[in-house]
Amino acid sequence: MTVAIVCIAGIGLVAAIALALADKYLAVREDPRIGMVTAVLPGANCGGCGFAGCDGYARALVAGTAPNGACAAGGDACAQACAKILGVEAAATEKRVALVKCCGTRSEAIRVGDYNGICDCNVAAATAGGDKGCRYGCLGYGACANVCPKNAISIHDGLAKVDKRLCIGCGKCVKACPKHLIELVPASATIHVLCNNPDKGPSVRKVCGVGCMGCHMCERLSGGKEAGHFKFDGFLAKVNYSNPPEDAAIVAKCPAKCMIEDPHFESGH
Amino acid sequence: MKPKTTESHLVLSSSPHTHAKSSVSRIMLDVIIALLPTTAMGIWFFGMSAVWTIAVCVSTCIVTEALCRMAMKRESTIGDLSAVLTGLLLALNLPAGLPLWMAVAGSVFAIAIAKQVFGGLGMNPFNPALAARAFMLISFTGPMTTWLKPICRCKCDAAPDVLTMATPLATMKRLFGHDATASATPHFQQAIDSLPSTWDMLVGNMPGCIGEVSAIALAIGAAYLLWRKVITWHIPVSFIATVYVYSLIAGGAPAYMQVLTGGVMIGACFMATDYVTSPITAKGKLIFGFGCGLLCMLIRQFGGYPEGCSFAILIMNAICPLINRWTQPKPFGAK
Amino acid sequence: MILVGAVLVNNFVLSRFLGCCPFLGVSKKTETALGMSGAVVFVMTIASAVTWCLDHWLLAPNNLGYIHTLAFILVIAALVQFIDIAMKRFLPPLHAALGIFLPLITTNCAVLGAAEINCKQGTGFFEAVFFSFSAAIGFGFALVLFSGIREKLAHANPPRCFRGIAMALVTGGLLSLAFMGFSGLVKLPY
Amino acid sequence: MKTVKSPFKFKGGVHPDYNKELARESAIERMATPAELVVSMSQHLGAPAKCIVKAGDFVRRGQLIGEKNGFISVCVRASADGQVKAVEKRLGPAGGMADAVILDTTAALPEDLPPVEPLKPLDWKNATREELLKRVEEAGICGMGGAGFPSAVKLNPPPGKRCEYLILNGAECEPYLTADFRVMLERADRIRTGVEIMRKILGMPAVRIAIEANKPEAIAAMEKAFADIEGNVEIVVLPVLYPQGSEKHQIYATVGRVVPEPPALPIDVGCVVENVGTVAAIADAVEKGEPLLERVTTVSGDAVANPKNVLAPSGTKYSDLLAFCGGTKEDAAKVISGGTMMGFAVSSLDIGTTKTTSGLLFLTRKKVFQYSSQACINCGRCLRACPMNLNPAEISKAVESDDIKTAEDAHVMTCIECGACSFGCPAYRTITQYCRRAKNSIRARMAAERAAAQAAKAANP
Known part of the structure; x- marks a missing residue:
């Protein structure tokens, strides 16, 4: 029995010494802050920051090659925590979420053709410009939903919809959309214009029942041009998200019915 | 609610807009x-x-x-x-x-x-x-592994009341296998005689699986597939050739018997040529057929089972992704 | 003979079901599978050499055969730690690719299994080392084959409940089924 | 001059139903200028031209309305007299939006409109190489086979590269199309002149005229036109095989050279390939001072009442072309700009023709093939059909599961999108579309990387 214990202890001792030596002479020293930063990042590995996963971003942050606050998923709290580890000041960031600026469902927006091919917006758009009459509208083939790391986007009735509660604002969908109609907007904003067509009223009307015609009704009702709640691009109203409107009454008055007041972006009428 | 569409509702799809009649x-x-x-x-x-x-x-x-x-x-x-x-x-x-x-x-x-x-x-x-x-x-x-004798058509029918008998492959294994001692026994000649004749092997008058016995019928089927361009020649030819050459070199039972008996014919023409589980390139197919033939003969000669065809193909199925990886075609103009 | 026997007939993963953890864990990409195979071959060969010496020169003479499992575990764990440190120093890309699975070789029962089998059979030193080497090659062979299939299956569209590990297990089972064909090919004493 | 059979055969290729008999016998008919033209600024490969007119302007036929905008670009000239109704983004046949000048050709031009100086006819035998090149550029000529590569760029090899072979593409391997065939029959003398001009520009290279064996009349016409030409000129009869008209495959079939993978161009192996229609256009531009304002378009398909080869000004709306051919006799379920193998399905007949519109097909429901994709069964037909020797099965499977990296490793960028893979796929997979999708996302990624590299460079000079 004693021999056994001595034996095992001896083996253990030899191994321990060997390992200790190895650790001393062969070890690779890494900046310990990398691990600490990785720990405070959300760990979703969404790639929204532009780096290969959270670990890649942590390395870049420590190396000083990436700006702090690029992690949209972690938001402000995460940036603050990173700043604390790195010993720098963090600029306050506001949580932003994706908004699909189209509400032309199958029953509202005209389809000019019968698309037959891969279910992906980019290829559908490259096939005769897509089957939707409106050249600016959501095709509904789910390119954004496919890239969403949080499955926050779903397709209903030929239209992509973002669930605000799940969205982490990584912005991948913004890049994926061939029609460039997804925008990151402040999560606190509740009133939105769901249209992306800057054409004149009559040509919008020809292709969609709920397209913005640029009538300026929303602007007038929210205090006029001076109030600055809306901006106009051609004949398209856009919410000025640095000064968003607050009176929800204007939504119901929109003659084109392309405005919503909805905390979860569950649009549709 | 029906989707809104324009009057001239055209089909939109990516090229090509025509298709060969294959399905x-x-x-x-x-x-x-x-x-x-x-x-x-x-x-x-x-x-x-x-x-x-x-x-x-x-x-x-x-x-x-x-x-x-x-x-x-x-x-x-x-x-x-x-x-x-x-x-x-x-x-x-x-x-x-x-x-x-x-x-x-x-x-x-x-x-x-x-x-x-x-x-x-x-x-x-x-x-x-x-x-x-x-x-x-x-x-x-x-x-x-209980083989029904071909009903009432077996010429070598020594005992008519026996309904089952060993396949020629099992007999061959016993006779010519690497640890065979049968040649010393007086039953050797009798066992040799119990092997079906070449003609019986061709038409299929021997014990075995339902579909593997008739080499001629299988060859007709394979010819039809080749004619219809459903399969290419690579896998059957390399498979059967490997089996043939291997048995020539290894000795033992006559090489043609190794090809005609057991599952080699049906395996080479119908099982190994299964699209999904075989390599896609011609080179890969040749390697695949060679591997099937080799493994099949190794198992026949040394293995515990008298027939190794299905196992050989299954193992090659497993190697197929790696073969595909190694035999990617070289694009026109690539270095 | 030992090589064929250990690689094909009594394949560690496919017929003894040893080392299933890394078999399922690192078989998603052929490159990592190759790396893992290399690491296992290395660890297993060295480990069997060390454990053989330990068994023959220290434990057996002192009638301590009953604690050999304990002692082996200790030695193997230390060895793997050592390799982990060395690899991080000299082969960082491979280290990054293997990730958690390198330390996990510690708990890879295949390594211990090989040592145990050697010990039980009382084989000579070179035979024991060669057997472990062959077994590791067999492990690597199965791992690479499996990774090839899994790479192909990455493009498959299985029912939701079978995604991931479930499908990998079914595939492993079928692969094992295929390897049954080798049974009897070589008669090993083990 | 001699006629030879193609000595080299490339791997792969398919045999679609050609259906050329529909419009084959109808001679080229000139169409009257329609009331409205939609002249796109993007009729060619490369950067769209910069529009220099605005709504309300009056323009004369041949007047410059779009300036060349970059190195790989082509100018655009008004294809008829008229008044600019609007300049707006219009949908092109390939699905992209580009500026287009909407021209009202019925408007009476004011009498005090200053005349536009037309291009003067050039005596090409005495003109310099530079004069000839400048003329090709001013005339707005681009490849009329389909891709629309600027001819002036093609005819001016970069320093260090020499053109040894000028290859005339008269293969016209696309189903239904007969425009090039009719041009070869009816305008053989123009092609002859064009070849001589191009030979002069390129420094007297050898000439190969590539024609598929199913056009014996065109071969005879070319033999007659080129009978007395001097130098190394051969008519190469190609076997009937799609995609024989692909630039790379034609080079291989005629002179046995292999163009390396992109970004290599034919000139890297000493070849310049030009479509027969383009060659005739070059002859007109030089000898007559006539810019490229119109082209022969095959209007065909089983839904068209009278399939024809129409000579129409560019910008002619598809609906006008159809009306000129007697409208449809049955409802068209699909309209294709180009041929059935590589053409684009369009959603509207308001699109105007361009310099590259070789055909316009109207197909009835029974000719429309619906792709309802099944899983790939690994049969290898696509692999055998692929003229670029790729592995389309692997590419399509990888792209299907969003694995663009694997597709890139499988050389998807080498794909010429000929459609041979999808054509024969028994599982009706839209393999070509998968390739296109992979290529688009790789191009987008490369562009983003370039932009990032440039930004980094700008930040740290």
């Missing part, structure tokens, strides 16, 4: 047609028990496929005839007279485990019929 179901139908001669020969030699086995396998496969697709909530794929083909191939690889419940179990295994688990046709890494056969061979070793 998966047509390919499967061609293989089934090519299997008809050997099926007929199997029924001719093994009688009603063969008919029952075939009927049970095919119908079980179809039902299992339908049920699996329903359970997965996906569209039915009965129409592509692949389930029918799997059932037929499985049946042709079973001995006649096998208890039918075993055939049912095998068919369910083939479709449910070996195919639909992976998502159905095109996704399975192993040939479903062969996987099922291997499963049955291991689970029901006894019944799976």
Whole structure:
């Protein structure tokens, strides 16, 4: 029995010494802050920051090659925590979420053709410009939903919809959309214009029942041009998200019915 | 509510806007047609028990496929005839007279485990019929190696009351195997005589699986597939050539016997050529056929089973992704 | 003979079901599978050499055969730690690719299994080392084959409940079924 | 001059139904200028031209309305007299939006409109190489086979590269199309002149005229036109095989040279390939001072009442072309700009023709093939059909599961999108579309990387 214990202890001792030596002479020293930063990042590995996963971003942050606050998923709290580890000041960031600026469902927006091919917006758009009459509208083939790391986007009735509660604002969908109609907007904003067509009223009307015609009704009702709640691009109203409107009454008055007041972006009428 | 559309509703699709008249179901139908001669020969030699086995396998496969697709909530794929083909191939690889419940179990295994688990046709890494056969061979070793004698047509019929007998392969293994001591016994000559004649081997008048016995019928089927351009020559030729050359070099039983008996013919022409589980390039196909032939003969010569064809193909199925990886075609103009 | 026997007939993963953890864990990409195979071959060969010496020169003479499992575990764990440190230093890309699975070789029963089998059979030193080497090659062979299939299956569309490990297990089972064909090919004493 | 059979055969290729008999016998008919033209600024490969007119302007036929905008670009000239109704983004046949000048050709031009100086006819035998090149550029000529590569760029090899072979593409392997065939029959003398001008520009290279064997009349016409030409000129009869008209495959079939993978160009192996229609256009531009304002378009398909080869000004709306051919006799379920193998399905007949519109097909429901994709069964037909010797099965499977990296490793960028893979796929997979998708996302990624590299460079000079 004693021999056994001595034996095992001896083996253990030899191994321990060997390992200790190895650790001393062969070890690779890494900046310990990398691990600490990785720990405070959300760990979703969404790639929204532009780096290969959270670990890649942590390395870049420590190396000083990436700006702090690029992690949209972690938001402000995460940036603050990173700043604390790195010993720098963090600029306050506001949580932003994706908004699909189209509400032309199958029953509202005209389809000019019968698309037959891969279910992906980019290829559908490259096939005769897509089957939707409106050249600016959501095709509904789910390119954004496919890239969403949080499955926050779903397709209903030929239209992509973002669930605000799940969205982490990584912005991948913004890049994926061939029609460039997804925008990151402040999560606190509740009133939105769901249209992306800057054409004149009559040509919008020809292709969609709920397209913005640029009538300026929303602007007038929210205090006029001076109030600055809306901006106009051609004949398209856009919410000025640095000064968003607050009176929800204007939504119901929109003659084109392309405005919503909805905390979860569950649009549709 | 009906979607709004314009009056001139045109089809929008990516080029090309025309298509050759080929379809998966047509390919499967061609293989089934090519299997008809050997099926007929199997029924001719093994009688009603063969008919029952075939009927049970095919119908079980179809039902299992339908049920699996329903359970997965996906569209039915009965129409592509692949389930029918799997059932037929499985049946042709079973001995006649096998208890039918075993055939049912095998068919369910083939479709449910070996195919639909992976998502159905095109996704399975192993040939479903062969996987099922291997499963049955291991689970029901006894019944799976009990061979019905071709009914009333066996010339070498020494004892008419015996309904089962060893396959020529097993006899050959006993006679010519590497640890054979039979040559010293007085039964040697008798055993040699019990081997079927070359003609019997060609037409299929010997014990074996329902569909593997008739080399001529299989050759006709293979010729049909080649003519219809369903298969290419690479796998059958390299498979059979490897078996032939190997047995020439290794000695033992005559090389032509090694080719004509057992599952080499059906394996080389119908099982190894299965699209999904064989390499896609010509070079890969040659390697694949060579590997099948080599493994088949290794198992025949040294292994515990008298027949190694299905195992050889299964193992090569497993290597197939790696072969595909190594034999990527070189693009026109690439360095 | 030992090589064929250990690689094909009594393949550690496919017929003895040893070392299933890394078999499922690192078989998603052929490159990592190759790296893992290399690491296992290395660890197993060295480990069997060390454990053989330990068994023959220290434990057996002192009638301590009953604690050999304990002692082996200790030695193997230390060895793997050592390799982990060395690899991080000299082969960082491979280290990054193997990730958690390198330390996990510690708990890879295949390594211990090989040592145990050697010990039980009382084989000579070179035979024991060669057997472990062959077994590791067999492990690597199975791993690479399996990774090839899994790479192909990455493009498959299985039912939701079978995604991932479930499908990998079914595939492993079928692969094992195929390897049954080799049974009896070589008769090993083990 | 001699006629030879193609000595080299490339791997792969398919045999679609050609259906050329529909419009084959109808001689080229000139169409009257329609009331409205939609003249796109993007009729060619490369950067769209910069529009220099605005709504309300009056323009004369041949007047410059779009300036060349970059190195790989082509100018655009008004294809008829008229008044600019609007300049707006319009949908092109390939699905992209580009500026287009909407021209009202019925408007009466004011009498005090200053005349536009037309291009003067050039005596090409005495003109310098530079004069000839400048003329090709001013005339707005681009490849009329389909891709629309600027001819002036093609005819001016970069320093260090020499053109040894000028290859005339008269293969016209696309189903239904007969425009090039009719041009070869009816305008053989123009092609002859064009070849001589191009030979002069390129420094007297050898000439190969590539024609598929199913056009014996065109071969005879070319033999007659080129009978007395001096130098190394051969007519190469190609076997009937799609995609024989692909630039790379034609080079291989005629002179046995292999163009390396992109970004290599034919000039890297000493070849310049030009479509027969373009050659005739070059002859007109030089000898007559006539810019490229119109082209022959095959209007065909089983839904068209009278399939024809129409000579129409560019910008002619598809609806006007159809009306000129007697409208449809049955409802068209699909309208294709180009041939059935590589053409674009369009959603509207308001699109105007361009310099590259070789055909306009109207197909009835029974000719429309619906792709309802099944899983790939690994049959290898696409692999055998692929003229670029790729592995389309692997590419399509990888792209289907969003694995662009694998597709890139499988050389998807080498794909010429000929459609041979999808054509024969028994599982009706839209393989070509998968390739296109992979290529688009790789191009987008490369562009983003370039932009990032430039930004980094700008930040740290």
